Amino acid sequence: MAVTAPPTVGSDVARTLYTKMALAYAVDERLRKGIGTGEFQTVIWPSRGQEAVAAGIGAALRRDDRLVTTYRGLHDIVAKGVPLVEVIGEVIGRTAGACGGKGGSMHIAAPDYGVMLDTGIVGAGVPVAVGLALAARQEGSDRVTVCTFGDGATNTGSFHEGVNLAAVWRLPVVFVCQNNRYAEMTPIADTMNIDGVWKRALAFDIPGVRVDGNDPEAVYAAVSEAAERGRGGGGPTLVEAVTYRFKGHFAGDPMKYMPKDERAEAEANDPMPAYRARISDLLGTAETDAIDQRAATAVESAVKEAAATDLPDPTVLDRDFYADMKGIPA
C-alpha cells in the first residue's frame, strides 16, 4: 500500500506548486525574523521545511474544498489561497487579520477560501473535518475536505475516532499527516512503534499512502488521487507525507533535542532548494527568481498593510460572541 507517487506534473502545476512553496516560505521567514527582532509580539510554530506538503495540498484542491489545519498550519493556509494580509494580520494581532486579531496565530479561519478550522488542540481537527465532509454530502456537493496534522496527532484518541467515523460513513476526507518526526521535543520513535504512519489506515480499512513530503509533486499526486476518490464516493484516505521541521517546535526553539547529524541530513533534503532547482530547469532561472521575488514583495507589503491597521479594541469582546447576547453575563 505504501507507494511513492510518480512525480510527473505539467509546468502549470509545477509553477503553482513552487509559487505556493515560495509564498509559504517567505511568510514563515518574515514572521520569524520579526519575532526575533521584537518587531512582532507574537508566537508561531514554524512550518519551515514543510512547504512542499502545503503546496501539494493547496494545488490539489479547489477553492471550495475545505481545509482543517493546526497551529503549525500557516503554510497550509497560505497555500490554500488565503490573502497574506489576513494571515499575517492575524498572527501579529491586527484588525486586518482573518479573524480581526481575536483568534491569534493558531486559530485562523477563512471560510471564503475553505479554511474552516485551525486548532491548537492536537487531534481535535480530525472529527471536525468529518463533520465538514458530512455537510458536503448532505448538501449534495462534491467538495472534499483535507484535514492535516502532525505525526504526534495520530496518537490521539480524536484521530482514531475521527478517521474511523469517516471510514464508516465513506466520507470525502483526505487525512494528510505531515510527519516531521517530532511532537514538540519528542521524537516519533518514542511515541509509536510502527515504521510508517500510513499503517494506521489498516485499522479502518481505508487506503494508506506514504509519500516524500519534500516533493511537492508527490504530495500533489497523492492528495489529488485521494481527493478524486473522495469526490467519487470512495471514502477517506490517509496520506503520510514524510518531511522535517527545520526550526523546531516554536519560533525561537533552541532545538537542543534534535541531533545535529539528523538536522544536517534533513537540510540536505530541504524541499525549497531542491524544488527550486527542478523548477529552474523547467521555467528558467529568470522566472524562478521572479517567483521568489514576487513572494518576498507580497509578504513585505502584506506586513506593511497589516501592521498599519489597528490593534483590536476592547469592543470586539462584545462582538461575535453569542449571536444573541440577551442575558449573557457582562
Place this chain on the structure above:
Amino acid sequence: MAVTAPPTVGSDVARTLYTKMALAYAVDERLRKGIGTGEFQTVIWPSRGQEAVAAGIGAALRRDDRLVTTYRGLHDIVAKGVPLVEVIGEVIGRTAGACGGKGGSMHIAAPDYGVMLDTGIVGAGVPVAVGLALAARQEGSDRVTVCTFGDGATNTGSFHEGVNLAAVWRLPVVFVCQNNRYAEMTPIADTMNIDGVWKRALAFDIPGVRVDGNDPEAVYAAVSEAAERGRGGGGPTLVEAVTYRFKGHFAGDPMKYMPKDERAEAEANDPMPAYRARISDLLGTAETDAIDQRAATAVESAVKEAAATDLPDPTVLDRDFYADMKGIPA
C-alpha cells in the same frame, strides 16, 4: 497474523475451563431470573454466550495476574476466581458484595483476585490496564494484565491511546476484545469497516490474533501465548475472540434489533452445550453433570448468603471516600 489457536489442552485445563464456564453461566442465569421475577432490584448486562472467553482468560492467568473488565464482565470476574458471594452480593447491592454494595453491578473490584477495575465508561479500562502493567514492571513483577472489552470499545479514543502506549512501552498487557457483534443495539458493521478487530493491532505494530470465542481452548491458548510473551518482555497483544451476546444488551432487552436468523445461527454455536459435549467425552457424563450441579448449588448458596446480609446503611457514604475527610463538605 489472524490465526485460530490449536485446541489441544490437557484434561485438567479442560476441567478448569468448563468449570469456569459453568459457574459464569449459572451466575448469569440466576441473576437474570431474579431480575425477571423482581427478586432482585438491580440491572445486569448479561454475559450469556461469552462464557468461553471468560474461562479462557481466567484459566490462562495466575491469581496475581490482573484483570480489567467492563459492566458486561461478571463472567470474567467469576472466571478470575472472585468468590460468588462477593460478585452476587455486589450486583444485588448487599454488604456482602465485593465493594459492600456501594459500587454496583458495573463497578466491582477485588484486588485479592487481581480484579483491579471494572468500568462503565466504554474504553476507559484500556489505559488503566496500561498503568497496572507499568506498575508490575516497576515492581519487578512478571505478572501480566488482561484488559477485556467489547468490539464497540475499539472505536473509542481511549482504546487507541491505551494500546499505543502499551505498545510503545512494551508492557505485559493482553487486550482481549470480546467481539459479540453488537454495541448496545448497533451491529458492528455499522461502526467499523474492518472485517476483524484484530486488524487494529496493525496500527501499533503489535501481534493481533483472532480466535473462536466460543471455543474456550482456543481463547486459553491465545491468551496463554500472549501472556507468556508479555511476561517475557515481548509487549502487548490484541486477541479478538469472536462470540455472541445471547441475551441482548441488558437483562430484559427485547432484542428487536437482532435478526432472528443471526440469533439462530449463533445459538447453534452456543459455547455451553458445545463444550459440554466435548467435556463429557473427556470426563464422562457423570463428572460433567457434577460440575454443572456444583455450579448451580454454589450460585444458589451464594445468593442466599449474600441476600441475608444487610443493605449498606448511610454511614458508608462517609467511609472510603477521602482517606482524609478534614475540610471535605458534609
Place this chain on the structure above:
Amino acid sequence: MTPEEPQTRTIAVAQAINEALDEALAEDPRVFLLGEDLADPAGGVSGALTGLSTKHGKDRVLDTPISEAAILGAAVGAAIEGRIPVPEIMIMDFIGIAIDQIANHAAKVRFMTGGRTSAPLTVRTATFGGLGTGATHTQSLEAWFMHIPGLKVVMPSTPADVKGLLKAAIFDPDPVVFVESAVCYGIRGEVPAGPYTTPIGVADIKRPGADASIITYGRGVFDALTAAETLAGEGIDAEVVDLRTLVPLDLDTVLGSVRRTGRAVIAHYAVEFAGPGAEIAARIGTDLFGALKAPVTRVGTRFRPIPAGGLEPHIYPSADKIAAAVRDSVRYGAGTTA
C-alpha cells in the same frame, strides 16, 4: 380558539422530546441527529427517539460508533457548514472524554474567528440519576457547561417546556447543551396542540407564593412542587421558580421573586459544592444585600460520588429536604438565636 380543537394535549416528557425532534427534522432539511443507538428499532437507548429514523431516514438520524469526541467533533464541523446537528451524548457522565469539542470548539469558534465561523449545534444529553446504577452513570454536570463562555445551557422539566425549549435550542443561533433527565421521561403534562417554541433564557414561575422562593430547574422542579404542596398544608406559601435555562440565567425573575418573598432556597441535582446554586446564591446575596429575611440556602446533591442501589435518596435532594430548608428559612430569626 375554535371550540372544536383542543388547545392542549397531554404527553410524557419522552414524547415531548420525540415531537420536538420530529418537527425540527420535518421543518428544516438541515437538521439531523447523530449518536449511539438512535435509529430504529432502538430509537435511542431509552426509546425516546422511536420512529424518527423510520420516518425521516437513516441519513437524518445517524447511528455512530462509540466515539463521543467524534460525535461532537463531527457536529461542530457540520454546524460550521450551516447544517443543524443535534448530537447526543447518551449519558451525561460520559462527557469527560469529549467535552473539549464543546468547550474549546463549539463554544469558542464564533468568538475566535471574529464571526467568520460559528457552530450552533444542540447537544442533547441526559442525567441518569435515579436508577441506582452507581457513581459513573448518575451525575448532573451542568455546572461544567455553565462555566464555559459561549454555550447556552437548557435544563427544562415539564413536557411543555421540554418540547418548546428543545425546538428553540435546535434553531437557536448559538450552541446549546440541552440536558434531559431519564427518570423524568415518563412524567406527563399538557403541551400546546400545535408546533411552538419556548424562549431560551426565561425562567418560569411554576407556582406563585409569598413566603419563600424555591429556585430550581430540571428534575428538581418536581421535588420543589411537591415540597410546596406539603408546605402549603402547613401554611407556608412557597413560590417555585423554574429556571429552565442556566445560561442565559434569568436573574430578573429570580431576584424579583426573592425580593418579594425575602427568602431563597436553591435546589438541584448537581453537586451542591461549586454547583449552579453557588452562582445563584452569590448573585442573590450581592444583589439583594440587606433585603433578605434569611440566608440563602442550597439543597444540592451531597459532596459524594453517587452510591449504587438504594442509597441515592441519601445523596440527592428531595421534596422533604427542600421543604425542611424552606421551613428553616421561614423560621430563621424567630427562634432563640439573635
Place this chain on the structure above:
Amino acid sequence: MTPEEPQTRTIAVAQAINEALDEALAEDPRVFLLGEDLADPAGGVSGALTGLSTKHGKDRVLDTPISEAAILGAAVGAAIEGRIPVPEIMIMDFIGIAIDQIANHAAKVRFMTGGRTSAPLTVRTATFGGLGTGATHTQSLEAWFMHIPGLKVVMPSTPADVKGLLKAAIFDPDPVVFVESAVCYGIRGEVPAGPYTTPIGVADIKRPGADASIITYGRGVFDALTAAETLAGEGIDAEVVDLRTLVPLDLDTVLGSVRRTGRAVIAHYAVEFAGPGAEIAARIGTDLFGALKAPVTRVGTRFRPIPAGGLEPHIYPSADKIAAAVRDSVRYGAGTTA
C-alpha cells in the same frame, strides 16, 4: 538554628516545582512522572523539570505520546497498584479530552470499591494565561475539578507554597489536581532551606489587614498583594487570604477574616460566572448573614473566551480591578444610596 546555616533560600516558582519533584523522586522509589516532553533535554515544555530525567532516569520521568486520556488512565492504574504517579497535562485547557479518567476513575474508585482500591495520583497541570496565545490555551478550569467529589484541588502561588504543597500532594493519600501558572514560573521568593511539606487544606493570610478581605489563590495572590499595597497608600488596610487549596476549602480562615473585616472581595483567573468564587461568596453570604458591612464582590475573568494578543488585560482580573472592588466595598453605604 545554627547561625552558619541560612534558614531560607530564594528561588523561582519553576525551581520550586523542580525541587519538589526531585525530592519526591529521591525519597520514594514509587514516585514517577509521566507526560509529554518531560525528559531532558526538554525538561518539560517550560523547562521546569530540567535535569530530573537525567538524575533519576527515563524510567522515572516518562515521555508519553500525545494521549492525555492514556496518560491519566495509566496514572490511575499505577496508583491503584500503589505506585505514586505524577502525570502532567501540559496545559489545563487540554483536560477536556481526558477529564473522564480523573472525574470518573481517580476521584471515585475508592468510594465505589468500598476502599478496596484507590488512586491517589497527583495531576500536575498549568494555566498558560498571560501569554496571549488565544482562547484554547488560556483557561483556568479549576472549578470543574472542585465540583467532583473525591478530588483535592491545590492552586498555590509563592515558591514556598508551590514546593511544600506539591510535595504534600504527591504523598497525599487522595487524588490531587495541582494547578500551576506558567506566567508565574519566574516569580521568586524565599523557601525553607531543607525539605518540608505544606499542609493541604490550610489557607494562608499573605498580608493581614483590618478593612477588607481579599480572598484569592494562585496567580491572583500576586495581583491581590499589589492591590493591597496601592490601597495601603490610600489608607485602606486590606487583608490578603491565599486559599492555596480549593478542596478542601479552608472556610474557617476565610470566614474568620471576613468576620473581622466585614468586607470580602474574591479574585481569581477562572471565569467569574459559576466559578470558584461563587461557592465562596455563597458560603460567606450564608454563614455571615447579617454580619457583613458590604455585599461580597467577585473579580474573576469576564464571561468571554480569552482573545489572543494584547486584549487579555480586558478579560482577566488585575491589581487595579481588585483595588477598585475593595474601594467600592469600603465605600459601600457611605454614599448617597440608602
